[in-house]
Amino acid sequence: MLCTANGTRLLTASTAQSAQICIDTLNNQQPPRSSPLYTVMAMANTLEFNPATCRQAWVIRGQSHSRRIATWPTWFARNRGEKPLLYLHSATSSAQLCSLSRGTEQRGILCNDIQTRPARWTRGAHPSLPLWLASNPHCTPYDPASGEETRAIVLAALHALYIEGRPGFYYLALHDQHDGPGLAQQDRADAIKGMYRIGREPPAPLHVRLLGAGYVFAEVVHAARLLEEDWNVSAQLWSCPSYTRLVREANAAERWNRLHPLAEKRSSHLRDCLAGNDSPVIAVTGYPQSVVDPLAAHVRARFVALGAGSVRPAAPDRYWITALALKALAEDGLIGPQQVERALQQYRLR
Template sequence: MISGQLRPPAFSNETRGAARACLDALDEAERRQARHATSPFRAIAAIADSLDGDRPLSDRISIVRANLRQHDSHEARLDAMSGSTLQSAWPLWFKSDRQTFEKPLLYLFGSETLDRLRMLSFESAGRGILCNDAETRPSMWCKGVQPALPLWLASHPDCTPYDPASAAEARAILRSALQALYVEHKAGFYYLATHDDTHVDDGPLCRSDAEGAISGMYRLRLKPDVNTNGNSETTPQVRLCGAGMALQQVLHAASLLSRDWGGAAEVWSCPSYTRLAREGRAAARWNMLHPQSPPQRPHIARCLGDSTTPVIAVTGYAQHIAEQIAPFAPARFLALGAKPLRGTAGADFPGAQWITVIALKALVDDGALSAQTLEAALRAYTLM
C-alpha cells in the first residue's frame, strides 16, 4: 500500500524558513533593480525568474509554469527540467521521502475554463499561489475566463482571489500570500488574475497603500486634472472604484468628470471585491452575535466611512463581482461590469465615457446635478 505517500508534504519550520528566504530574496531583488516590471503579468514572471535563478533557494520552493505565455525578457527561463521549475504540481505530492516539507508553491498557468482551474487546485491540494494569465490572450469571455470561473472563486471559502491593476499591487499581494500561507500557515490558496496592460501608473506603493491593496482597496492620490478648483464643499463628488484593467477606465472617467462637467472623483483601487465582501459579512455576523461588545468595522467601512458620496464600482468581470460590496456602501451604490461578445473574441467593457455618465446619473439622483447636465453628457458622448 502506498496511499500513505499520496499526501501533501507536511508544513514545518522548514516551510517557514523557505518562505522567509523567498521574502528576503525579493527584498534584495527590489533593492538591486533600477527598473521594475510594468504590468502584473510581467511582475509575477520576473519574481518567478528571480526565485528560480537563486540556486540555493530554488531547492526550497516549487515554481510551476503550465502554459505560461512567453514574455519578452531575455531572462525568461521556461526549461522545465531546470531548478525548481515544473510543468505540473502533480509530482509534488508523490514524494517517497516522508521527511519532505511543504515548499512554497507559485503556480503560473493560463486557462479560461473552470474545469482546468479546479484540476489545478486539486493538483496543488488546495494550497499555493495560483496566477492565471488568461487575460493576456484573445478570448470571447470577460477577462479571458468563462463566467463560471469568477463565480467559483468568489464562492470558494478556501480561495482568496485578487485582480491587481498594477505590477506594484501584484508584488504586494504575492508577498502577502507567501507570508500568510507559508509563514503564518493559514489555510487555503490565493488566486491572481494577471494582465499585461501597462497604462496604470505603477509608482511604488507606500506601506499603507500596500496594506490596503492586500485588504481589498486603497485610495489613489488624485491626479492633477481631478480637482475641485478650491471649491470642494460645493463641487459634486463621487467615489469611483476599479479593479484590474478596469482601473484605467476609472481614472480616465475621473478626468472626464472634472474636465467636462465640473465634478470631482475620489478614485479607489480595489484588487479584491470578494475579500472586501467576505470581511464585511464576517464583521456583520460577529456584531450580531456580540451585541454588547464594541462593533467590528471591516476594511471597507474604514475606507468609505459614513459619507453620503455616491459609490460606483467597476470590474472587468461580470457586474455581480463588484456588486458584492453593495451592502457595505454607506451611500448610493452602482456596479458596472463587462459583457461577453458572443461569437467573437473580446468583451464589452465599461468605457470611461459610460462610467462618467453613470457617475453623473448618481449625482442627478442625489440632487447634486440637474438632469440637463446628464442629457448634455449623453449627447456629447453620442450615447443617446
C-alpha cells in the same frame, strides 16, 4: 517528512524557513515598474533560477488543460513536504481552475494569464470563473491593477500561507498593461486588505467616489479626468485589488455584530475606507457586474455596480463610467437629468 493521514503536504519549520528566504531574496531586488504579468514572470524567474531560492520553492509553468500530476516536475509529485508554490497557468473556466486547484491540494499562489490571450469571453475567462473564485472559501482572489500591487500580494501570500500557516490558496488575475497605479509603502497593508486610496481629489462643488480593479482601473482614472474637465465633478479614486476580500470581511463583521448585540460593534476595511462621506460610489470591474454587486450591502451611500454586461458586453469604458457617475449624482438630486442626457449624447453612448 511529516504528512497527514491522507498524504497531503504539511507545513514544517523548513517550510517557513524556505518562505522567508524567498521573501528576503525578492525584497532585495529593485525591479522596474512593469505590468502584473511581467512582474510575476520576473518573480518566478528569481525563485526558479536564483541560487538562494532555486531549492526553496516550486515554480510551475503550464497550461491548465493539463490535468495530470505526471505532467508536473517529478519532484513535486514525490515530495510530500510543503514548499512555497508559484503556479503560472492559463485557466479559461471554473472547471479548469477547480481541477488545477485540486492538483495543488488547494495550496499555493495561482497566477492566471488568460486575459492576455485571445478568447471568446470578456477578459478571456468564462463567466463562471469569477463566480467560482468568489464563492470558494479556500481561495483568496486578487485582480491587481499594477505590477507594484502584484508584487505586494505575492509577498503577502508567501508570508500568510507558508510562515503564518494560513489554509487555502491565493489567486491572481494578470494583465499586461503597464499604466497601473504606483503603490507606496504605507498603502501596502490596505492594498492586501482589498482597497487603498490613490492621490487626493481636486476641489470641486460635486464629488463622487470611483473604485476600480485590474486592467479596468485605467479607464476609471480616465473617467475621473473627464468628470473634472467636462463636468466640474471631483472624483476620489480607489484601487481595489480584491473586491471579494472586502465583501468577505464586511460580511464577517456584520455576522459577528448580529451574534454579539452587547459587544462593541466591529467595522470592516470597506466601511472604514468609505466612512464620513455620502457621495455616490461607483465600483467597476472587468468581470461581470455580479462580482461587485455584494458591496452594496455595506456602502452607506448611493452605490452603482458596473462590470461586463452592465451597459455593453465588455467592461464599461471611461465614457460610460463618467455618464453613470453623473446619473448617480442626478438621482441624489445634486444635478439635473439634463446633464446626464447631455453626457450620453456628447460621448455618443446612444
